[in-house]
């Protein structure tokens with residue numbers, strides 16, 4: 557290992573030899589192993605790093621395997637040829653395709669603030685290609701448990717913080733000065749909460765104290781990044797716990813100020829139970845490998861503010877129920893996307909889910925059948941079930957619609973909203989449709 561001359565990055569990693577840790581090659585994907593070996597054979601350093609190493613050490617199944625190397629991207633390209641694609645505007649990375657796997661290969665990065673003109677505190681990560689040593693790469697990472705490197709050359713683990721100690725103790729600890737690390741990149745606060753919920757870890761004392769005080773820094777983070785982060789927070793299978801932690805650390809109110817305002821001033825415990833039921837439902841679907849859509853998630857998160865705003869419009873401006881709901885939905889989405897950039901296709905779907913709600917009250921004549929053939933019926937019906945669970949509408953109403961679908965049979969079992977992400981084109985309606993009308997919203 558090259559001695560590091562830079563004062564602040566001079567650290568001694570601990571080397572944990574193969575017999576003293578539990579990472580076995582049998583648990584690393586074939587693709588990642590091949591990438592590591594080929595880099596090593598070409599004379600480069602090659603390490604598994606990040607969540608993959610952390611999860612293996614914890615005996616969990618890693619989501620994916622990331623590789624870090626001292627080879628520069630074009631050298632990685634030379635090693636893997638047409639199997640390699642260089643990507644990334646923020647930082648050049650290589651994607652190496654091995655069979656059906658894609659392994660991300662990143663060159664060791666230098667210190668974020670080593671670049672002249674770096675401006676910590678702007679809520680953005682440094683974006684340029686500054687390559688560095690493995691030590692520097694380690695110190696840029698967020699938590700000690702995410703800065704462990706599995707070296708393919710001798711199967712040892714390199715620990716640059718106190719990652720192994722923290723893994724054993726179940727502690728999340730930032731590398732470096734926590735305040736500075738949050739200022740550099742406030743998203744780390746969200747990541748702390750996400751990992752705490754996912755791994756059942758404790759957030760260390762210092763961070764606990766700092767997060768509520770720095771929560772507002774999230775306002776500086778680009779809304780597109782916050783959207784991505786929200787999906788990781790709420791579509792990771794621990795949404796309910798994550799939500800509770802986000803509220804505890806005063807982060808939720810920065811992401812969803814309108815929702816927080818409703819939660820804080822709850823009526824008959826209603827708001828909290830609605831969001832909680834919705835997130836619990838999302839967790840269940842994910843843990844059963846059922847598809848989920850961001851539209852449903854955000855529709856749940858914003859329902860209470862929308863409902864309240866609609867009531868104000870009805871009571872103060874004499875609006876009718878459906879237009880009031882439409883207008884309230886539009887207003888709340890406009891406010892949401894300034895902070896969390898939900899893509900338009902999902903915000904349109906959210907509005908449809910909301911707008912269909914009053915139509916569940918209309919059970920006469922042909923109306924139920926017409927509602928049931930709406931492309932968003934299934935999502936709107938699931939939403940209705942949640943409202944009933946939370947006590948906002950009578951359970952009898954939800955039961956009626958459940959029964960109605962059973963009676964009507966296959967005609968109403970379309971489930972297009974949930975296939976939106978996974979297989980947008982797969983489900984074809986049986987009858988050719990008229991040219992789809994643009995929804996009013």
Ligand code: ATP
Pocket residue numbers: 605606607608619620622696697698699702703741743744
């Ligand atoms: P997951 O299982 O959710 O993928 P992960 O730890 O692999 O967890 P990624 O977002 O895939 O998380 O990031 C990979 C690694 O990159 C992290 O383990 C961490 O070392 C580093 N990293 C990611 N985001 C940041 C950040 N905002 N600041 C510093 N380091 C980061």
Ligand code: MG
Pocket residue numbers: 606607608619620622
């Ligand atoms: Mg990862």
